[in-house]
Amino acid sequence: MRRARELAVCAAVAFAAVATVAVGAARAEADAAAPETPDPDAPTVTARADRAQAQVGDPIHVEVVAIAKASVPVNLPSTLELGPFSLLDRKDSEQALGDGRMRRVYTLTVAAYAPGEKTLPPIEVTYLGPHGDVRTARTAPVGVKIRSVIANEPEPALKDAAPPVTVMERNLWPAYLAGALVAAGLGALVTFLIVRRLRARRGARPGPPPRPAHEVAMEKLDRLGAYGFLENADNRPFYFAVSEVIREYLGARYAFDSLELTTDELMSELRRRAGRELLLSDVEGWLAGCDLVKFAKISPSAAEARGALESAIQIVTATRPVAAPVGGAALAGEAVHG
Numbered sequence: 001m002r003r004a005r006e007l008a009v010c011a012a013v014a015f016a017a018v019a020t021v022a023v024g025a026a027r028a029e030a031d032a033a034a035p036e037t038p039d040p041d042a043p044t045v046t047a048r049a050d051r052a053q054a055q056v057g058d059p060i061h062v063e064v065v066a067i068a069k070a071s072v073p074v075n076l077p078s079t080l081e082l083g084p085f086s087l088l089d090r091k092d093s094e095q096a097l098g099d100g101r102m103r104r105v106y107t108l109t110v111a112a113y114a115p116g117e118k119t120l121p122p123i124e125v126t127y128l129g130p131h132g133d134v135r136t137a138r139t140a141p142v143g144v145k146i147r148s149v150i151a152n153e154p155e156p157a158l159k160d161a162a163p164p165v166t167v168m169e170r171n172l173w174p175a176y177l178a179g180a181l182v183a184a185g186l187g188a189l190v191t192f193l194i195v196r197r198l199r200a201r202r203g204a205r206p207g208p209p210p211r212p213a214h215e216v217a218m219e220k221l222d223r224l225g226a227y228g229f230l231e232n233a234d235n236r237p238f239y240f241a242v243s244e245v246i247r248e249y250l251g252a253r254y255a256f257d258s259l260e261l262t263t264d265e266l267m268s269e270l271r272r273r274a275g276r277e278l279l280l281s282d283v284e285g286w287l288a289g290c291d292l293v294k295f296a297k298i299s300p301s302a303a304e305a306r307g308a309l310e311s312a313i314q315i316v317t318a319t320r321p322v323a324a325p326v327g328g329a330a331l332a333g334e335a336v337h338g
Helices: 002-033 173-203 213-226 236-253 263-273 280-295 302-319 327-337
Strands: 044-049 053-055 060-069 086-096 101-111 116-120 124-128 134-138 142-147
Touching: 044 134, 044 142, 060 124, 213 236, 213 302, 236 263, 236 280, 236 302, 263 280, 280 302
Parallel strands: 053 142
Antiparallel strands: 044 060, 060 101, 086 101, 116 142, 124 134
């Protein structure tokens, strides 16, 4: 009896183990047969070619379109498995659809170099899941028929060399000769006009001598003084004008270009050219005062502006050339003096 009970217990344990294994296997088969739960973050990917037929080597543009949530990063890997096709170029673009989704377009330029019915394999697009794991979505395969360039030739072969063909040759010598004659005629005409103008210039009477620099300067200073001076007004423009008049006068009086020189450069030229004819310290002080008004943005009073004009007139008066006395007048003066 005891032996029979032990056998019965062993049989029950074995039966329970077999039943557990069977239930686990059935559950695994059920899980495998159950459809996979769709990923709500998975992008919708499609692929299409711009043509269904192409010749060997022709570029074919394939658009891979991925539409996903804007918050889901989507990427097309740099290395692609394209089967019988070779990748020639790639361009990426994206567009916000306005409903929280992003449309990404990957344009692939591919080509096949063997004729026949070719299939572009599914292209994988990667994206990040909610936990940062990398997931993939695939496009459907795309079929393209590749035709041979010489498919319509029953026995393709190179053509025989064509015989020489007579080609009309343009003779440009008449055009060259006509151009040379026209150039020679124009040269002769220009030479004639230049010679005639030179002859006319030789026979022309000399014009009047230029006006003395001090007369021009005094006329300009008188014109500036005629404008008058106003109290509580901006007299800086007057200083700009009177400074230009004196600078121009000094350059014309001592024969150098003075308008583009700084005050220091102008004084150096005056020391070299004028020597003792000019009281350089007064001129330098007057120019420094004008520079202070121009560059320090100081608005002088009417009395100061009038004083600057009087000093400018004194500079011109003191430096103008002294006319040589006429001979008769000098003799008369000597007689009176004697």
